[in-house]
Amino acid sequence: MRRVRLLPLHVLVLTSLLPLGREALPVVINTWPFRNASAAAWSVLQSGGSVLDAVEEGCARCEIEQCDGSVGYGGSPDETGETTLDAMIMNGDTMEVGAVADLRRIKNAIGVARAVMERTDHTLLVGESASVFAENMGFIAEDLTTNKSVNIFSQWLKGNCQPNYHKNVFPDPSKSCGPYKPRVTLEQRRRQDNMLSHDTIGMIAIDQDGHVAAGTSTNGLTHKIPGRVGDSPIVGAGAYADSSAGAAAATGDGDVMMRFLPSYLAVELMRAGADPSAACKAAISRIKRHHSEFFGAIICANTTGHYAAACNKAPGLSQFRYMVSNSESNTPLLKTVDCF
Numbered sequence: 001m002r003r004v005r006l007l008p009l010h011v012l013v014l015t016s017l018l019p020l021g022r023e024a025l026p027v028v029i030n031t032w033p034f035r036n037a038s039a040a041a042w043s044v045l046q047s048g049g050s051v052l053d054a055v056e057e058g059c060a061r062c063e064i065e066q067c068d069g070s071v072g073y074g075g076s077p078d079e080t081g082e083t084t085l086d087a088m089i090m091n092g093d094t095m096e097v098g099a100v101a102d103l104r105r106i107k108n109a110i111g112v113a114r115a116v117m118e119r120t121d122h123t124l125l126v127g128e129s130a131s132v133f134a135e136n137m138g139f140i141a142e143d144l145t146t147n148k149s150v151n152i153f154s155q156w157l158k159g160n161c162q163p164n165y166h167k168n169v170f171p172d173p174s175k176s177c178g179p180y181k182p183r184v185t186l187e188q189r190r191r192q193d194n195m196l197s198h199d200t201i202g203m204i205a206i207d208q209d210g211h212v213a214a215g216t217s218t219n220g221l222t223h224k225i226p227g228r229v230g231d232s233p234i235v236g237a238g239a240y241a242d243s244s245a246g247a248a249a250a251t252g253d254g255d256v257m258m259r260f261l262p263s264y265l266a267v268e269l270m271r272a273g274a275d276p277s278a279a280c281k282a283a284i285s286r287i288k289r290h291h292s293e294f295f296g297a298i299i300c301a302n303t304t305g306h307y308a309a310a311c312n313k314a315p316g317l318s319q320f321r322y323m324v325s326n327s328e329s330n331t332p333l334l335k336t337v338d339c340f
């Protein structure tokens with residue numbers, strides 16, 4: 001997957017001329033250069049929609065466009081070749097959250113997440129049951145497989161199922177496709193696939209009145225063990241929003257990142273007075289202490305619409321790009337931050 005892409009020169013010049021810290025409300029910020037998602041969310045706010053509508057529309061745009069192959073149908077097939085989706089949406093006014101994980105056969109994962117929030121007392125529905133719920137709510141069941149995902153899957157099978165996320169099992173997962181059984185002797189094996197398929201859309205929207213919402217959508221990690229759920233649908237990990245403090249959304253190696261609740265941490269730091277940049281950096285630093293080379297980034301915004309991002313310098317990630325839409329311009333702006 002193309003991760004390090006070159007930045008068009010004119011965009012570089014434009015972004016470098018923009019003064020930092022002068023941004024006004026409303027604002028939409030999202031991970032990665034998913035421009036159409038940003039534009040979609042922005043136009044919802046401009047036409048009077050709520051921040052929840054904006055986040056839902058923005059993330060849904062990525063689900064339709066299959067952003068980077070890592071959001072929506074037809075990407076990141078698991079060990080059985082199936083694409084499953086994770087998504088979450090959070091209302092920073094009420095602290096309500098709706099999320100789905102391991103969602104099968106339904107393309108509009110963020111829409112189902114919102115239905116969980118608005119049409120149940122629950123927070124997170126998973127797997128087959130989440131799909132049944134979605135169908136009952138009127139979402140259409142469709143095959144999420146595409147020729148592309150079939151191809152990714154068959155290449156993986158041909159390559160002895162590498163990368164492979166089993167450990168402490170036999171036969172040796174660095175050479176074989178399983179099935180695997182537990183092993184008595186512990187055998188540590190470093191994960192090989194640091195760089196692939198961790199893109200996720202995470203989005204924050206704040207309107208003129210300071211209503212804050214955040215959301216995420218992803219198809220997870222390619223070749224994951226079926227049932228694996230990453231950070232995206234986990235509150236405080238993939239995203240967090242609190243209209244009294246701000247919002248954050250994270251992207252990267254979810255298996256590691258979710259153990260540190262980076263989005264929650266960043267929002268709490270902003271509540272305690274940290275500016276968005278310091279909050280983002282602190283959330284990354286916390287993970288870095290234990291995983292110096294983890295692949296990941298986070299975006300942060302406080303209640304006045306000031307925003308920042310931070311990323312961990314790792315093989316394949318020296319800069320992180322994200323999108324911002326606000327009243328500065330009519331078009332989403334591509335922002336770049338150097339990783340540390």
Ligand SMILES: *[C@@H]1O[C@H](CO)[C@@H](O)[C@H](O)[C@H]1NC(C)=O
Nearest residue numbers: 035036037064065066067068
């Ligand atoms: C973004 O939207 C434009 C206009 O609808 C479309 O032509 C383009 O293909 C979209 N970009 C992506 C990456 O899907």
Ligand SMILES: *[C@@H]1O[C@H](CO)[C@@H](O)[C@H](O)[C@H]1NC(C)=O
Nearest residue numbers: 074145146147148149150151
């Ligand atoms: C997918 O592959 C099948 C053959 O395996 C082919 O008939 C079909 O046209 C392909 N679809 C697309 C969209 O490329």
Ligand SMILES: *[C@@H]1O[C@H](CO)[C@@H](O)[C@H](O)[C@H]1NC(C)=O
Nearest residue numbers: 021275276302303304306307
């Ligand atoms: C948000 O952060 C900016 C610095 O980037 C700071 O000037 C502003 O006061 C902060 N807003 C709040 C509500 O803390």
